[in-house]
Amino acid sequence: MSAADQVRTPEEITVPVAGGSLAALYWAADAPGAPLVVLLHGITANALAWGPVAAALAGDCEVVAPDLRGRARSAGLPGPYGLGAHARDVTDLLERFGADAAPGAQATVLVGHSMGGFVAALAVNGQARELVHGLVLVDGGLPLAVPPAADLDATLAAVLGPTLDRLGRTFPDLASVRAFWAQHPAVGPWVDHPAVAAYLARDLTGSPPELRSAVVPEAVRADGADGLDNALLAEATTDFAVPTTLLWAPRGMLGDPPGFYDEVRLAGMGLERAGVAGGGVTAREVPDTDHYSILWTDQGVAAIAAAVRAAAAA
Numbered sequence: 533m534s535a536a537d538q539v540r541t542p543e544e545i546t547v548p549v550a551g552g553s554l555a556a557l558y559w560a561a562d563a564p565g566a567p568l569v570v571l572l573h574g575i576t577a578n579a580l581a582w583g584p585v586a587a588a589l590a591g592d593c594e595v596v597a598p599d600l601r602g603r604a605r606s607a608g609l610p611g612p613y614g615l616g617a618h619a620r621d622v623t624d625l626l627e628r629f630g631a632d633a634a635p636g637a638q639a640t641v642l643v644g645h646s647m648g649g650f651v652a653a654l655a656v657n658g659q660a661r662e663l664v665h666g667l668v669l670v671d672g673g674l675p676l677a678v679p680p681a682a683d684l685d686a687t688l689a690a691v692l693g694p695t696l697d698r699l700g701r702t703f704p705d706l707a708s709v710r711a712f713w714a715q716h717p718a719v720g721p722w723v724d725h726p727a728v729a730a731y732l733a734r735d736l737t738g739s740p741p742e743l744r745s746a747v748v749p750e751a752v753r754a755d756g757a758d759g760l761d762n763a764l765l766a767e768a769t770t771d772f773a774v775p776t777t778l779l780w781a782p783r784g785m786l787g788d789p790p791g792f793y794d795e796v797r798l799a800g801m802g803l804e805r806a807g808v809a810g811g812g813v814t815a816r817e818v819p820d821t822d823h824y825s826i827l828w829t830d831q832g833v834a835a836i837a838a839a840v841r842a843a844a845a846a
Contacts, residue, residue: 542586544605547598547628549621555579555605556598556625559590567639567844568629571597572622572648574672575755576695576747578604580734581645583727584828588837593844598625600651602751604734613754615647619655623663626655631663633774639844641666643836645827647759649673656773666843667776670836671823674778674801674813675765676792688756693786695719699749704741706733718787718824728828775846777839778815781832783822791823 543560546553557579569589571582579597586595599606600618611617622642631640642664644652649672656667667673689696694716703709713732714720722728737746758764780793798815818826818835826832 542590542595542597545596547621547625549601549609549624550617551610552608553606554598554601554609554621554625556596557586559586559593559595561594562591565638567593567641567840568626568631569593569595569641569643569840569844570622570625570629571595572618572642572644572651573597573600573603574646574648575752575759576603576692576699576735576745577646577648578731578734580727580731581827583731584833585643585836587727588833589840593840594629596625596629598622599734600648602748602755604746607737607746607748611750611754613748613751615650615654615755615758618651618755619658619660622651622655623659626660626663631660633662633665639665641668641840641843643668643670643840644673645670646672646823647755650759650765653765653772656776657771661773664774666840666846667772667774668836668839668843669776669778671779671781671792671826674793674798676760677797684753684757684760687760688753691760691785692752692756695785696752698745699747699752701744702738702741703736703743705743706740709733709736709743718783718785718822722825722828725828772813775843776813777843778813779818779826779832779835779839780815781818781821781823781826785823787822 542557545556545558547556573581578599582597589595601609601621602613642652649669652667653673656664710723713723735745736743738744781791783789784791818832821829821832
């Protein structure tokens, strides 16, 4: 059985945050004192994007994956949106679980994919600085080589492609939802894997014949504006407060190269000089993955789980 097929049933929980409750999935640990791992998803995704990774960690770790504000079962949370708002919500979640970076405390690792990487970076270098021991960024979290155009919506459409197209559509049934995603060049090969099918289903709200994505378009726009602001991100991610690992995919959001990062671009960031407390940023390619499959392939799941365990042990 591949990593993408392994799904442990999580518990649905909520965490009080500004304006209401943040929905999250919780996978319990088998023993007290296990590392706390918080998984943050991408810009139009939801908590179940992490299903295979959570399955690889659950039991050995206490795992929490929120639906970020404006997505899935947190869609009802009001604005303002933006990466800073998500970072505050994540800080509230960490405090709810008693996270504490003091020596001898339960190890806490923050993990972010795509936009979730930027949220994790802002949280670690901001309000959550005293709550987290390690940071794992998955194909996100460092400034992108995507210069913002004069028109934000055009830039988001170019970067996100079909994932953005679905936000203005309704679907008569689940079969039509599957057919939509089956045409996506990167997600399409995965639509019939149980973990990915569950992730795609969690995105939906409404009833047939008017199923639609629960993602709030205004949230995507606000978050996207922050995510494309390289000046903001460079300032926030120059020196990480904790040891940090970046795992990057050689292929992008449509399944083709280039991805968001490559060896030349990462070398130009001077990662060997970044970070404090002896941590810095360690960048590793996850071969034969794209921006989505890095969460679902066996090699992607193994790389993320290994990075999380190393961060917790350190």
